[in-house]
Amino acid sequence: MTDTAPPRFTLDGDEVPFTPGETIIEAAARAGHWIAHLCWHPDFAPHGSCRVCQVEVDGRAVTACTTRARDGQHVVNRSATLDAMRKTLLQMLFVEGNHFCPSCEKSGNCLLQATAYEMGMEGPHFEEFYPDRPVDASHPDVLLDFNRCILCELCVRASRDVDGKHVFAIGGHGIGARLLVDSASGRLVDTDIAPGDRALEVCPVGVILPKRRGFAVPIGERRFDAQPVSAQPHPLPSTKDPRP
Numbered sequence: 001m002t003d004t005a006p007p008r009f010t011l012d013g014d015e016v017p018f019t020p021g022e023t024i025i026e027a028a029a030r031a032g033h034w035i036a037h038l039c040w041h042p043d044f045a046p047h048g049s050c051r052v053c054q055v056e057v058d059g060r061a062v063t064a065c066t067t068r069a070r071d072g073q074h075v076v077n078r079s080a081t082l083d084a085m086r087k088t089l090l091q092m093l094f095v096e097g098n099h100f101c102p103s104c105e106k107s108g109n110c111l112l113q114a115t116a117y118e119m120g121m122e123g124p125h126f127e128e129f130y131p132d133r134p135v136d137a138s139h140p141d142v143l144l145d146f147n148r149c150i151l152c153e154l155c156v157r158a159s160r161d162v163d164g165k166h167v168f169a170i171g172g173h174g175i176g177a178r179l180l181v182d183s184a185s186g187r188l189v190d191t192d193i194a195p196g197d198r199a200l201e202v203c204p205v206g207v208i209l210p211k212r213r214g215f216a217v218p219i220g221e222r223r224f225d226a227q228p229v230s231a232q233p234h235p236l237p238s239t240k241d242p243r244p
């Protein structure tokens, strides 16, 4: 390496240059490499909660979305061990909520579903919780189906950091953690959410959905129906319009 060459690390043997300060997942995505993730989004500060992006750096397990890239490090991403860990995390997420992919508007555009396919998940493995989570259909233009929430906090970050509002919040702890609508009534209709808010478009699963636009693109013709998540351009294009 010359003095002016950028620092670099290896990712499953491929060299990845990076700008000092970048995280492993940022540099990898910019270079076109996919590292599985759910709570990370290139437009937002990392959250580090889902653990799906876990990689091995020189033998140590770390989350790629919160770990800065360092010159000369060797990163393992797609190994049988790491993918098995990711599959287990995904199976736990699936049983913790109510995810019925064939009837979900987000099927084929859902990062949870696409990542589960990529990790070879064929069933829930664990016993389903079947929690009771009523939908919020109070708003004239937006439906909230809490059954599918994976607590990634992207809507919380988008509403707070981009929209300058506080429409969403996470309440409770551990297994009792839940997405809340931050209004006196707890209903979406009593918030100041508005068309064009970033919080409306950032959900990686099928919780926050526009009304009257269901199944505009048939299942089978959507983003992840065309190409698995690992073969998509990276970082993934904006989820502004979740339809391909």
Ligand code: SF4
Pocket (backbone or CB within 6 Å): 148, 149, 150, 151, 152, 153, 154, 155, 156, 179, 202, 203, 204, 205, 207, 208
């Ligand atoms: Fe994440 Fe969507 Fe749940 Fe918000 S509603 S925390 S964006 S899964």
Ligand code: FES
Pocket (backbone or CB within 6 Å): 036, 037, 038, 039, 040, 047, 048, 049, 050, 051, 052, 053, 054, 063, 064, 065, 066
């Ligand atoms: Fe890194 Fe969720 S994407 S912890």
